Amino acid sequence: LPAGAVAVVTIGGILAVATSLNATMLVPPRLWLVLARDGLLPRWLGMVHADRGTPTPGLAVCLVIAALLLVSGQMSLALNIAVFALVLVYGLHSLALLLLPSRNPELYRQVTVNISPGWQRAAAVLSLAGMGTLVIVQVIQDVGHIGATSLGERLSEQSLTSLELLVLWGGVGLLLYQRVGRTA
DSSP states (O other), X not given: OOXXXXXXXXXXXXHHHHHHHHHHHHHHHHHHHHHHHTTSSOGXXXXXXXXXXXXXXXXXXXXXXXXXXXXXXXXXXXXXXXXXXXXXXXXXXXXXXXXXXXXXXXXXXXXXXXXXXXXXXXXXXXXXXXXXXXXXXXXHHHHHHHHHSOHHHHHHTTOOOHHHHHHHHHHHHHHHIIIIITTO
């Protein structure tokens, strides 16, 4: 690159990562808010600041988790969790867009986006295929890593796979659902 271009690209990359991380940090508290309102998480995670309309307790929990991962040197684990979770969430959103007209026609009629239903379905199918491909690639890579190393090695090297994280967080979610969701 010409002189100075490396600095411009570097600054652009840092800004892109910063905006992505900002959005990534805002997604979990909003999901927790919805789950708390549905009675699947503790009510306090669904509390919203009266003036700002933000899920302050959820943001605080997300900050604590991020800070713990940062201080413990688990940044690759944090990024792995964030990226894999976002891919799964985007895939679920695409699936929801495809199923919404038949599963909840009343809600679908309330959609006010100015994109034809055909284009919406095409975008959802393309997104679902893309997210599915990313998940398949990750699973193939994870299975290879699991086969090549022991759990003890992965723990000591801080290199748990996305599959292991999915099982771990799925188990935590199931426990929360069993303890909180059924009593709410």
